[in-house]
Amino acid sequence: MRSKAITRSDCAAWRIGASCRAGLIVAGLLLASAAPTAAQSRADAPSLEQTFASSLTTLPAEPLSTSGAVYVPAYSSVSIAQGKARADFSVTLSVHNASETKPLVIRRIAFFDGAGKMVQSYLKAPVALKPFATVEAFVPTLDTRAGTGANFVVDWAGSGEIAEPVVEALMLGTFANGHYAFISQGRPIRTTGKD
Structure with a gap:
């Protein structure tokens, strides 16, 4: 399954505001820690x-x-x-x-x-x-x-x-x-x- 990155414009379009920004931060942290790189x-x-x-x-x-x-x-x-x-x-x-x-x-x-x-x-x-x-x-x-x-x-x-x-x-x-x-x-x- 291909994931789509959530952008700030998506947040504005959804008019969710602060909770969407928090979601962006959590999603970024999850993606950064999900799979170690080959070098790691x-x-x-x-x-x-x-x-x-x-x-x-x-x-x-x-x-x-x-x-x-x-x-x-x-x-x-x-x-x-x-x-x-x-x-x-x-x-x-x-x-x-x-x-x-x-x-x-x-x-x-x-x-x-x-x-x-x-x-x-x-x-x-x-x-x-x-x-x-x-x-x-x-x-x-x-x-x-x-x-x-x-x-x-x-x-x-x-x-x-x-x-x-x-x-x-x-x-x-x-x-x-x-x-x-x-x-x-x-x-x-x-x-x-x-x-």
Whole structure:
């Protein structure tokens, strides 16, 4: 349902006077507090390190001789109706350590828009992921900052020979009375030092 803003001229037309002005103030306060902005939601959200503390371990003392990067398309917004409309989706990026025995160091999880500009970084410092553990980064449906060309880059490293991480994005949303979910798999864009 689309709401119509009440203006001062409406008050004059209705000849309600002071009570209408009070209604304007109350309506304004309700609208201002009704839904937090995407920026407020991000600021209030716990960090990845806090949320996935049980998946993390101490950084390895050994040199990190193997490293790489994974690129993941993330369709947080999709153009529809010959480009005249847009459907927005939530995105859950999952980073899985595919090694059974070694920790995987995640150096960066960065979210980019369609112009290649970084929109958000999900890590303040590198973290080590336990063997077979997973961490996730989440983009809510209302966060449309990255547009239709959104993508993630995950930089990782490990000591010696280690399995490359499995990185995927799950998009989930509702449009035109239908529910949609689809997965985008990461693609390695750089690997160095593999034995």
